[in-house]
Amino acid sequence: MAQVFKRYHNTVARATIGGGLLALIALILGGSSITRSPWWTRAGEPPDQPVPFSHKHHYEELGIDCRYCHWSVTKSAQAGIPPAEVCMTCHSQIWTNSPLLQPIRDSYQKDQPLVWNKVNDLPEFVYFDHSIHVNKGIGCNECHVGIEKMQLTAKSQPFAMWWCLNCHRNPEKYIRPKGEVFNMYYQVPRTEAEMRALLEKHGIQWEGRLPRNQEELGALLVKQYNIHKEQLSDCSVCHR
Numbered sequence: 001m002a003q004v005f006k007r008y009h010n011t012v013a014r015a016t017i018g019g020g021l022l023a024l025i026a027l028i029l030g031g032s033s034i035t036r037s038p039w040w041t042r043a044g045e046p047p048d049q050p051v052p053f054s055h056k057h058h059y060e061e062l063g064i065d066c067r068y069c070h071w072s073v074t075k076s077a078q079a080g081i082p083p084a085e086v087c088m089t090c091h092s093q094i095w096t097n098s099p100l101l102q103p104i105r106d107s108y109q110k111d112q113p114l115v116w117n118k119v120n121d122l123p124e125f126v127y128f129d130h131s132i133h134v135n136k137g138i139g140c141n142e143c144h145v146g147i148e149k150m151q152l153t154a155k156s157q158p159f160a161m162w163w164c165l166n167c168h169r170n171p172e173k174y175i176r177p178k179g180e181v182f183n184m185y186y187q188v189p190r191t192e193a194e195m196r197a198l199l200e201k202h203g204i205q206w207e208g209r210l211p212r213n214q215e216e217l218g219a220l221l222v223k224q225y226n227i228h229k230e231q232l233s234d235c236s237v238c239h240r
């Protein structure tokens with residue numbers, strides 16, 4: 001057969017394939033950095049709310065525990081949003097004339113639930129459960145980063161699949177003693193004395209050498225809390 005494709009054709013073909021491949025790689029890399037960026041996932045942008053509720057004010061400055069308002073978080077899939085009655089335990093006494101609180105007073109007096117816009121929202125086909133995380137030593141602020149500083153509540157994590165899986169594959173990197181789940185200021189101990197104090201405070205037993213860092217503390221807790229990380233990445237865990 002005659003040589004239809006001359007040598008230079010090959011070079012051209014190779015160049016275009018090479019170029020096309022590069023473009024594809026660039027697209028994949030670029031695409032994933034776009035979908036992971038806060039712009040795409042709308043992290044950091046608080047939605048409109050009927051009342052400008054501040055976690056910074058109520059948690060950080062007044063020291064109200066998360067469970068005072070989100071009490072179902074340890075027992076059910078949902079953390080829940082508190083009804084106006086909860087706000088009125090204080091706001092029937094303080095700031096009773098604040099115009100900002102009018103919707104709360106209306107909701108309470110007319111017995112009509114206040115409608116808050118969702119900040120975090122997973123797609124329908126993803127199964128999530130708060131209680132299982134909270135009861136196994138995953139702190140609120142692993143997933144709601146910086147909530148204690150928020151004047152208005154915004155999403156701080158994309159909640160993309162790779163992000164959930166990142167922890168499901170390596171829970172020892174993030175897990176903390178259960179008693180620290182509601183503490184937004186929790187820090188991994190940096191010295192031997194701090195580590196010992198933390199374990200003793202929560203009655204956590206260890207064998208042999210004291211853990212030295214998060215990896216070692218995490219490995220100890222994963223074992224003690226009976227976490228089976230081999231199965232945690234199965235599709236059926238989150239897609240049932």
Ligand code: HEC
Nearest residue numbers: 053058059064065066069116117118119120140144147153
């Ligand atoms: C005094 C009551 C109160 C306390 C205490 C409180 N919250 Fe909230 N929280 C609310 C209200 C009301 C909303 C709904 C309005 C909003 O999104 O700001 C909310 C919303 C949220 C949301 C977003 C909900 C969504 O739509 O996705 C998260 C996450 C959250 N709270 C976490 C926490 C954590 C973590 C703590 C403890 C550090 C805490 N809250 C303490 C009242 C409270």
Ligand code: HEC
Nearest residue numbers: 051052053064082086087089090094095098099100101104
């Ligand atoms: C444990 C008491 C307590 C509870 C419960 C509470 N608050 Fe407050 N709230 C306060 C105090 C104290 C202040 C403000 C004092 C200050 O500014 O120094 C305040 C201030 C506010 C303000 C600002 C008012 C203004 O005019 O600046 C808003 C809005 C507010 N709270 C909303 C809520 C909502 C919504 C809830 C229920 C989800 C709630 N609070 C529950 C104690 C409480």
Ligand code: HEC
Nearest residue numbers: 066070073078079080120121122133134138139140143159
């Ligand atoms: C492992 C990650 C993770 C942890 C830990 C976590 N949350 Fe959430 N939270 C989420 C996700 C994901 C959503 C959105 C759920 C949805 O759309 O179904 C959410 C939603 C919420 C909401 C909105 C209402 C609801 O029930 O969906 C509140 C309030 C909330 N979280 C509070 C908390 C508090 C308080 C803690 C700690 C006690 C906490 N969360 C711990 C991931 C987490």
Ligand code: HEC
Nearest residue numbers: 127128132136138142159164167171174226227228237238
């Ligand atoms: C920071 C760590 C962490 C993150 C982030 C996280 N998880 Fe988990 N998840 C865990 C741990 C730990 C368990 C408990 C495993 C056990 O009990 O063996 C768990 C358990 C679960 C379970 C229950 C599994 C069962 O056996 O019933 C579901 C469902 C789940 N996670 C969904 C999610 C989804 C969806 C996301 C992302 C939106 C997410 N998780 C993010 C750590 C995490």
Ligand code: HEC
Nearest residue numbers: 123126159160161164165168232233234235236237238239
């Ligand atoms: C730890 C929880 C978790 C596990 C395990 C998990 N997924 Fe997901 N998956 C998610 C979340 C969260 C989303 C939603 C992501 C979003 O909205 O960006 C998702 C989205 C998807 C989507 C839709 C993709 C899209 O872009 O809309 C597909 C398809 C999917 N998952 C398949 C799988 C398969 C196949 C497996 C098993 C290999 C798996 N998932 C395991 C949490 C999980």
